[in-house]
Amino acid sequence: MKKFGKYIFVFLILAKEIFASGGSIYSRFGLGDFYYSYSARRMGMGELGVAIIDYDYLNVLNPASWSKLRLTRVETGIIYHGNNIASNSSSVFYSQTIFTGFMLGFPIDHEYGISLTAGLLPFSNVDYDVTTDESNDLTGSYKLTYSGKGGLSKTFIGLSYKLPFNFAVGASFDYYLGKITHKSSIEFSSSSTYRDGSFSDEYSYHGIGFTVGLISSNLAQLMKLNDIKDLRIGITYSNKSTIDADTVNNSTTIIGTINNSSGKITTKLPYRFGAGLSLQFSDYLFAADYLYQPFNQFTKDNQRLNELKNLQKISLGVEYRKSELRSHSYWEQVILRGGLSYEKTQYHINNKSIDMIAVYSGFSLPLGLESTIDFAFQFGKRGTKENNLLRENIYKFSITLSLGEIWFVRQER
């Protein structure tokens, strides 16, 4: 645990120091951009993995995947996110690095596949900062700035359980929390007699939900597919959550910050459904996933947002991992990954769906017998320049520490 503590401490310190400056204005709509992969392993395989059962990784997409957890595990990491955003007239590059939270997994009973997993993870991200230079005869030149910061995090705690016929089931209790602030400000030139001002809308979210998942047994055995080592299907479902938000509307004026109004609103986050297939062939693990979330049901303060439509994502991934690890050299223990995905994001702006296509790659380096440091890279293209929209080239680089140790073992005297 001492070793874990050191790593987590380093991650936290660095993550605190690293801050963001701007991002996609698409995140202004709804709850912002969603995170699907919290670990470099998932990112390296196309960000999903609903049907993958891991014994040495924690997969938050499907609680059933914890049923084969071998050791107590801690996973934490950071993601660097670069975004080259281009409109028809200009482009800009933003970058940010975020702490991807942490997960703790405890195997309780191997025979029944009972594992307890908990964590704190980023769920959505709002980060944009747009400034326009304006002028008129009355006031002279001035700047208008529209910015948004924040996002939701998800804390969860859940259990997995092995059903008869080696089916695995899992469920987690999810608690969403976080603050999103949208700010609009005007700044006149220093020689102007007009005074600057800004409006801010703060939403402090909190709400509960749950996620259930199911992963089948090895269907290859049932189907007597001898060349295939492992074949599974999995499904996951997160319920439609009601997320309340305390709202504060402030103005920054000549007499200081004024609270214009405070209140509560309710946000309805649509259910999320995922289905996947995993196939182990020799040293290769293939995964295909589908994710669906009907954002046309998303409401904020009982109002639907025209800019949000149903989200769909398809991803394919492959992982190369030499079996019988202990008999190989260090480089033969390195795990390689690749993937691609196509996503119809939840954004539908100016009558145009904002789609994204991305390719992924990654690898893991062993850190001892049960721990790895995982790296993943993603390059994606999102959106279009048509209809006054933005096209984004997205670069993500993720590092995750996945640390395994034996805990709770009684020492024999």
Added chain:
Amino acid sequence: MNKFLLKHKQIFIYLILTLFLVACNNDPTSVGSELLQDVNKIKLNEFNTQKENVKLSSNTFKKKITLGVSDKLILGKNSYIESYILLSFNIYLADSIVTKIKDNKLRVAETWMDMKVKYSLGDKNLPFDFTVHQVRKNWGSDAFNYDSLKILNYDANDVSYSRSITDTLVKFNLAPNTVFEWLKYSVDTTLAPPNYGLLFKPTSATQRLLGFKGYQLNNDPDVPTLYIVLEQPSVFKDTILVSPYMDIHVVNGADVYSLNDIVLEGGLGYKGFLFFDLSSLPKNIIISKATLELNVDSLKSFDGSPSSDSIIVKVLKDSISKSYTSDSSYYAILSRNGNTFSGDISWMVQKWVSGQEDNQGLELSLADEKSSAARIWIYGSKQSEALRPRLKIYYLNK
């Protein structure tokens, strides 16, 4: 390689993570501004009380002001005001002089006062004269007013002579005996009547006012100065300079009748009340600029030199009692340009529209109301649209 990585894995991790600290960021740009909906954009709007047909009311009222702290002493009279001055002197003498006075060896050969002119109101060709009287009753500058003056005991005889009045200096001689009495009283209170100073009264023919520096600081060379020439014939001659240690000017004037106009007067405490009904302004707005403009009726105004070119604006808590809000130590200032006073009262309007203060109107007063005798006549709410007070508000909303 395996052994190296395992041995140095911590350094390896630290190095990789440290790379992220150099994440680069561009300054915010306009990329994406096209996706902002109009409803979310900040807009600058104008609200002009003149154009918006805002309900407006104004009047003149009187509030007691204490002139004891004034930095000017005003003497004279005109068609609407008359002003008196009271000065009191404490004379401190060297021991050698005290001895000579006790031995009755000294006499006051000559005594005069120099009063540098620091303010004037009225044409300099108009008559100005005054008389000086020895006060016979104790007085204090804290709460002294015209009512106090009416019951003040003073000698009827004028102790001044040889008055010389120029644009820059008023000079006159004082009766030597009067001053010698003060010297004796300062040496021994049993030797002479108490020294309660002098009262300066404008003559009835006077038609203008002059102002002098009031006592504010020790050793101020501009305050009125009493010169006393002491002489022991054939032996000793010395001149003592004495400045007043207490002073005040006392003002009397006729009531102002102005209907809805705002008449601001120095000395008498005439102030203006002004109210704009801003209830038609939208809620949750940011005041970017709020300029109050007042127009002067120059024909009814009497301004001095230096000019009363600033008006202080304070927020009222109660339009009836004319009490102030808790933050009335903060105020706005309107400056004069031609026949218009204008200034920014953004923070006041912001307080009203934000509901931090109930809009009970504004109090207007001359910034130099304690040190001038000016009358500034402001067109009020019943005047024509072009002349009445107006408030131009530029506000931000979404």
